[in-house]
Amino acid sequence: MTDLRGSEAWFERVFGRASHPMAEMTKNQPASEDYPTDYSTFTPISDVLFDMIDPEKYVLDGVQQYASVDKPHLKGFGWYIDGIVGAYQSLRKVGVEMVGQQGQPADGDDPPTAPGSPMPIFFTVPASAGLRYEFLPQIPFPLDHRLAEGWEVPAVSDDDPLAIRQCSHHTVLTDQPARGLRVLVDALGGEVVHEGRNEVLGATSTYVHLADAVYEYAVPDQGTAAHDDWSLKAPDDTYHAITWQVADLDRAVKHLEAQGVGIRTRTNDTVVTDPETSLGIPWGFTTGLTPGDPRRA
Structure with missing residues (x-):
């Protein structure tokens, strides 16, 4: 199963959790021009926000950002970072190679930014770091349940089939x-x-x-x-x-x-x-x- 809708249905059935397509976030406020919103869907599970991506729909400026797959697999981590410039410089200091969102080498003193935005965002290069780790500042993100004021890891729900x-x-x-x-x-x-x-x-x-x-x-x-x-x-x-x-x-x-x-x-x-x-x-x-x-x- 590699389609997002089928994966959403699987999480609903097995984990008892509803998923939320990225397009939900932009239906009242369109994303940047030409930026796709149909490639990703998010599933909140306790203290984790699980992000599913369809590689063939994740296309920026005509370039598919991830290779196509014939079966699903975990890929990497994304972190909100306080002091993101300092984190970027710390990673550079220990010799970790990084790229921007469109794959351009991140070799300047300041981190690269998202296309058409001043928001810093960058990724490690697997050959240097082992995996592709994503870094971005904490931003308002309605699909992330953990950003609600006063949020804590919830107690086990009687309705949770996996407890x-x-x-x-x-x-x-x-x-x-x-x-x-x-x-x-x-x-x-x-x-x-x-x-x-x-x-x-x-x-x-x-x-x-x-x-x-x-x-x-x-x-x-x-x-x-x-x-x-x-x-x-x-x-x-x-x-x-x-x-x-x-x-x-x-x-x-x-x-x-x-x-x-x-x-x-x-x-x-x-x-x-x-x-x-x-x-x-x-x-x-x-x-x-x-x-x-x-x-x-």
């Missing part, structure tokens, strides 16, 4: 974890909170806490499904999975199976879905948080 508490962690597969750590730790000030084995994944992992989230940089063992996934994009890193902390694992599994989502792996406290039945992503669901996660306190 999601919050995002436990994001998993990036790599054979060069130092690239990701250079971005998150050296440039952005994140903290390594744990290093060790992830036996569910079959990997040796480093966990970084940054901005109330945890990121796992995992070097997968050969012969594992994770290694197979990483090899598809090697030598770049692969954004492999999102793992959710849930209040009731049995409740989550029962709902997933009822919706035709297969379980690839199950332990006492964690399940991982079969990506072939779950939008191309091996979603994780767990009752705990990663070792070292300061939210455990």
Whole structure:
């Protein structure tokens, strides 16, 4: 499934969450001339805003910005940045290469801006950073539920079929974890909170806490499904999975199976879905948080 409407329907059915196309935001106030608004749709899930993009509709000045795909896959992260000029300069200082929204090299003292706008926006180059990380200042964005005044991570809802508490962690597969750590730790000030084995994944992992989230940089063992996934994009890193902390694992599994989502792996406290039945992503669901996660306190 690679069409946005079908993906929206999947999130509604499996996660119990409604999605919101970007066009909702611009129906009363048109976007900049020639800027597409039909390429992206957003799904709020607890403390995460999930952005789905149709690459073939993401065209700026006649140039498709992302390669076409034949099946869905996670791609990268986007962060709001306080002091975005300082963050840009910090990334440059540690040798991270960046580009603007249309792929132009970002090699000046100031960050590039969006087409037709003074808003800074830039992206890391995967060969330098491992992944394409996006940076922009916090702006009014009606489709981001987390920007509401006084917003906090909500309590588990009785209506939530997966009983999601919050995002436990994001998993990036790599054979060069130092690239990701250079971005998150050296440039952005994140903290390594744990290093060790992830036996569910079959990997040796480093966990970084940054901005109330945890990121796992995992070097997968050969012969594992994770290694197979990483090899598809090697030598770049692969954004492999999102793992959710849930209040009731049995409740989550029962709902997933009822919706035709297969379980690839199950332990006492964690399940991982079969990506072939779950939008191309091996979603994780767990009752705990990663070792070292300061939210455990």
